[in-house]
Amino acid sequence: xxxxxxxxxxxxxxxxxxxxxxxxxxxxxxxxxxxxxxxxxxxxxxxxxxxxxxxxxxxxxxxxxxxxxxxxxxxxxxxxxxxxxxxxxxxxxxxxxxxxxxxxxxxxxxxxxxxxxxxxxxxxxxxxxxxxxxxxxxxxxxxxxxxxxxxxxxxxxxxxxxxxxxxxxxxxxxxxxxxxxxxxxxxxxxxxxxxxxxxxxxxxxxxxxxxxxxxxxxxxxxxxxxxxxxxxxxxxxxxxxxxxxxxxxxxxxxxxxxxxxxxxxxxxxxxxxxxxxxxxxxxxxxxxxxxxxxxxxxxxxxxxxxxxxxxxxxxxxxxxxxxxxxxxxxxxxxxxxxxxxxxxx
Amino acid sequence: xxxxxxxxxxxxxxxxxxxxxxxxxxxxxxxxxxxxxxxxxxxxxxxxxxxxxxxxxxxxxxxxxxxxxxxxxxxxxxxxxxxxxxxxxx
Numbered sequence: 001x002x003x004x005x006x007x008x009x010x011x012x013x014x015x016x017x018x019x020x021x022x023x024x025x026x027x028x029x030x031x032x033x034x035x036x037x038x039x040x041x042x043x044x045x046x047x048x049x050x051x052x053x054x055x056x057x058x059x060x061x062x063x064x065x066x067x068x069x070x071x072x073x074x075x076x077x078x079x080x081x082x083x084x085x086x087x088x089x090x091x092x093x094x095x096x097x098x099x100x101x102x103x104x105x106x107x108x109x110x111x112x113x114x115x116x117x118x119x120x121x122x123x124x125x126x127x128x129x130x131x132x133x134x135x136x137x138x139x140x141x142x143x144x145x146x147x148x149x150x151x152x153x154x155x156x157x158x159x160x161x162x163x164x165x166x167x168x169x170x171x172x173x174x175x176x177x178x179x180x181x182x183x184x185x186x187x188x189x190x191x192x193x194x195x196x197x198x199x200x201x202x203x204x205x206x207x208x209x210x211x212x213x214x215x216x217x218x219x220x221x222x223x224x225x226x227x228x229x230x231x232x233x234x235x236x237x238x239x240x241x242x243x244x245x246x247x248x249x250x251x252x253x254x255x256x257x258x259x260x261x262x263x264x265x266x267x268x269x270x271x272x273x274x275x276x277x278x279x280x281x282x283x284x285x286x287x288x289x290x291x292x293x294x295x296x297x298x299x300x301x302x303x304x305x306x307x308x309x310x311x312x313x314x315x316x317x318x319x320x321x322x323x324x325x326x327x328x329x330x331x332x333x334x335x336x337x338x339x340x341x342x343x344x345x
Numbered sequence: 346x347x348x349x350x351x352x353x354x355x356x357x358x359x360x361x362x363x364x365x366x367x368x369x370x371x372x373x374x375x376x377x378x379x380x381x382x383x384x385x386x387x388x389x390x391x392x393x394x395x396x397x398x399x400x401x402x403x404x405x406x407x408x409x410x411x412x413x414x415x416x417x418x419x420x421x422x423x424x425x426x427x428x429x430x431x432x433x434x435x
Contacts, residue, residue, distance in 0.1 A: 129372070142358050149360040149368045152377060181375035 011245040013093075015066040016058050017264045019256040020046045020074035020083060026099050026136050028125070030165065030203050032193040034268045037256075038072060044256050045077045048086060050284065054254060055090050057288035062252065066118065069096035070264055072256065076102065081109030088116030097121040097161065101140060103147035110156070119157040119185060122147060127171065127178040148182045157185040161231070164189050165203040169213055176220045176228060184226055189217055191233025193328065195270040197340055207322040210235055232265060235325045237310055242303055243327035249299045252292070258284045260291045262298055265328055266335055273336035306330050351423060351432040353392050361385070369431060378429065383408075387422045391432060397423055 022037040022044045031038070058064045067087045074096045077083055087094035095118050110117055122144055126132040132141040151158040160179045162168070168175070172189070179187040191210060194200035205213060214234060221228040236243045245251035246263040253264040261267050262278040280298055281291030309330065313320040323329045323341065332338045353359070358370045365382035380388060383404065390400035397419050404415040426432040 145358045145370050145372070146360040149358070149370055149377065150362075153360075153362065153368050153379065178375060182370075183377070 011242075011248050011250045013066040014062060014064045014250045015068055015245075015252075016055065016064055017068045017070055017251060017253045018046060018051065018054075019071055019254065019264070019267065020069045020077040020080070020096075021072040022256040022268075023076055024071060024073040024099070025076065025101055026073070026140070028135050030135075030163065030192055030195075030199055032195050032265070032270050033072065034270045034272070037268050043076070045079075046083070046254075046256055046258065048079055048082055050258050051083060052086050052090075054258075054283050054288050055087060055092065058252070058292070059090060059092070061289045061292050064092065064252075066093045066095070069094065071097075073099055073102070075106045080106050081112060084109055084113035084117060088113050092116065093118040095119045095121060097123065098147075099123050099136065099140065100144040100147040103143065103150065107150055111154070114154075114156070117156065119159055120147075120151060121159040121161050121188070124160050124162045124175070124179075126168070127174050145182075148184075152183040158183075159186045159188055160184045161188045161190060163232075164191055164205065164213055166205060166209075167203075169205060169209065172213065172216050172220060176224055176226075180224055180226050186227035186229070187224075188229055188231045189213075190231045191326070191328070193233060193265060193269075193332065194338065194341070200341070207235070207325070210322065210326075233326055233328045235322065236327060237320055237325050239307055239310060242299075243306075247299050247303050247306075247327065249296045252295055254283060255279075258282065260288070260295055262295070262302070262335075263331065266331055266337055269332065269337040271338070271340065273339050275336055278331075278335045302331065302334070305334055350435045351391055351427070352394070352435050353388060354431055354433050357431050359388060359392075371429070371431060373430075376429075378431065383418055384422045384425075387419055388426070391423075391426075 022041065024038045055067060069083065074080070075098050084094055094116050098120065100122050124132060124144065125135040129141040132144070148158065162175055176187055192199065192204040194204045214230060217228060217230055242248035253261045253267055255261055255267045259282050260280045262280065266278040280295045283291060306327065309324050310320055313324065323333050333341060356372045358372060360368050362368065365385055367380045367385040367388065369378040369380060386404060387400055390403060401412060401415040401419045404410055404419065405412050
């Protein structure tokens, strides 16, 4: 059967992803960030001075043109306005991903730095109060809609990000219609990053279900004017080019502790083994330049690891399983982020 | 005209903007409605349970406008709210 695939082969601008805060105000059960960081340990916020230094060095060393803030919830950073300003002062564009809960509070900071804020990415869990708030708590949906309203009226482009849980897989078209009607510039789907057998069984899709969902998203991408794609977890065994921005070494993650690591989806992964093989360097004590050289080595080595894994399937004339065919799941497994899965196979 | 039992629909999300303007989102139709300062004042008045007459009187207190003109404006705005099913009778 001839099908369409929905893989986005555009790596986007060369950029840093910076975790501004370890904490989050919401408790989404499928979140892949370590619970200790989110809720139990004390709040840690990315230091402003470190941010300024690293961004400067990354401009020179890695030619970045953009910084994306993530977390935790980045708007909880006590100097959020200053973090936006720091990126603007460097002459770069900045975006951030948020649950929207505190958007009213940070709106003046966004307006003050409007020239450098390229867009905002909002996390959505459903297209109604009931479906969204079921995951994110009462009042979340209305706050999110108010945030959309502010962006829409102020012509600030915004993106909607939504995880394709099993309960949502039949509503992809409704999600696209909702995003389009809200005026989103783009819609980014992502597969569930499983943190336990329970989450994998309850919420994540099987390989066949993923394939159907990705075909549907490809069709939606063709129908809608709004840009639609899949950011996370997609199945991609095309070896002609790196499957994602981190492995193409065009997107570098820095965690809330100031450590350079391979990918924001691996960073502080819930339930992972103690070894953090994806962490490349502590930028508190090392320059970005020397760390970046090692970052590229780690990315290149991981790319080779995956080629070897894919070749093993090819030699047996079998289709790669989900945990090899999906670059995200392959990295989770090979970097020891999902020990429960390794034990179960 | 002086009485009203209309209230903002529960399916409508309102956002205040600087300068008194606002925007409504109808969650049923997923449509935006941009409100100018006067329309926003009417919306807020309805949310506070005021009658159209009371809202018109408020407008004359806050703006240089005669009561008859304010009343006409309020009624026109309320009619629009009703047309688009943004308000409902209690």
